[in-house]
Amino acid sequence: MRKQQLEFVYMRAIAILWIVAGHSIYNSGEGFPLALENVLRGGTALFVFISGYFYHRIFYPRMVYKEFMVTKIRNVLVPFLWVSLVGLIMLATQWSLMYDRSLTEVAKGVYYTVRNGYVLYPHWYIPFILAVFAISPVFSAYIRLSAGVRWLILVIMCLVSVFIHRPIGNINVLHSLVYFTPFYLMGILYSQHEAELRRYATPLLVLAVLGTVLSLYMQTYVDVHVGNYHKAALTLSGVDWQFVQKFSLCILAVGLCLWMSQQDLSARTTGMMAVLAEMSFAIFFLHPLFSIIFGVFTGLARFKLAPGNVWTTLGLSLCIFAFLLTGSVLTAKAIKRRWGDRSRSYIGW
Secondary structure: OOHHHHHHHHHHHHHHHHHHHHOOOOOOOOOOOHHHHHHHOOOHHHHHHHHHHHHHHHHHHHOOHHHHHHHHHHHHHHHHHHHHHHHHHHHHHHHHHOOOOOHHHHHHHHHHHHHOOOOOHHHHHHHHHHHHHHOHHHHHHHHHOOHHHHHHHHHHHHHHHHHHOEOHHHOOHHHHHHHHHHHHHHHHHHHHOHHHHHHOHHHHHHHHHHHHHHHHHHHHHHOOOOOOOEOOOOOOOOOOHHHHHHHHHHHHHHHHHHHHHOOOOOHHHHHHHHHHHHOHHHHHHHHHHHHHHHHHHHOOOOOOOOOOOHHHHHHHHHHHHHHHHHHHHHHHHHHHHHHHHHHHHHHOO
């Protein structure tokens, strides 16, 4: 495996671990360390960055739009629909049996859930990324612009994202598209200017550290804000420090994975990271289902423990993380063994 490939194997593995960790937080804002929560939330940004990199590196040189979209519909939209159907059945059963809701109330819940455009909360990402794929000709045109114009557009889009924040409930796909475009452009630019950017690795990493520390301090101790910033796009509500933090952390993630790719890591470590990277989309699809299962069987879906000792909160969050990750990996492997290559249509792997 070439070094250039290996760094993105590590990055994909880190991205899915980051996302699952962000969805494993217990006692959010009520006992879980706020600074740590603000770091763990928003890991999707790295997923978007990686997608931008691979769009330029793999798809753009041989782009046939119709074939590209057919592949994305088959490998992204179809499994999204299957997993969403399973999630909807689980949620409807939970509403009926645990919360004693009438059939009419369950039907209303199903309607309002589906109306959002996704069933399981982390899956807001799928309508968004499909929209990104749908406007691929726009990104192809961006790639053909002069370097100066490309970087200028990135800066402008970053300024827009910092002030529009993420959409309420992540429901507005167009809003998400605008907000996350800088991360996609960042991935494209890293692919285009990789050699040049590596020459300036040290100052870039220093700036990224400063950006991370400053934004984390402002978000945690000045704004005292929990996690991602959400609001209507055209209202003003200050700076989205989470965006600044995640932009900086993407740069640090690239540096970390480059460093890891140059180390003599054990075959076991590399193999484990390769497995996580390979099935990262399946883990993304499946882990919200195990969040429902965990909540039901532990009672945390209905009864929330009072904020307590920080170590208890961290320990329970770690247990949730282990359960979501292990359950998703084992289920994905079982489905892969049962259906072979057809499993891609069910779980994206």
